[in-house]
Amino acid sequence: MEPGDDLISKLLGATHDGEPIDVGTVLGIVALVLITGIDTTWSGIGSARWHLVNHPEDAARLVDEPMLMPLAVEELLRAYSPVTMVRQVRSDTEFAGCPMREGDEVLLSFPAANRDPEAFERPDEVILDRKHNRHVAFGVGIHRCAGSNLARMEFGSPWKSGWPGFPPSGRLRGWR
DSSP, rough: OOOSSSHHHHHHHHEEEEOOOHHHHHHHHHHHHHHHIIHHHHHHHHHHHHHHHOOHHHHHHHOOGGGGGHHHHHHHHHHHHOOOOEEEEEEEEETTTTTTTTTOEEEEEEEEEETTTTSSSSSOOOOOOOOOOOOOOOOOOOGGGGHHHHHHHHHHHHHHHOOOSSOOSOOOSSOO
């Protein structure tokens, strides 16, 4: 089979410092793309749908005011951040009375920053038209998700394209 014009073929044919990239590294990259491109997106969409089912006033508002969708997407990402990070402890340490050993894995719940009352007014409420919204749903700094713009587009598309039970126009009827 000849290499195609797809990501996996490009990775398998790529070199670094003149050496081919190891197949294990390519498999790791492919797994990362699948996990980050699928898992977090469907998780975020599912959380947003859960919110709209349980807050029909917000769903009705999006039907009546579709121009709110960009702000609503950001707010729903802030409120229901689908991404966390796992890191390995580099050396034995203790944090807040919790001993951690070299090699232990630690789940960093950085999305908790999206509920910081010093950063967000009424942080535990979903405010669809929140203007100041510098959330960290996709990480921050060098750990920011490289696919965050694609994820935003995917996150908003089910409602724009007429998700069953969520018409892009009209009234909400039996949407549960």
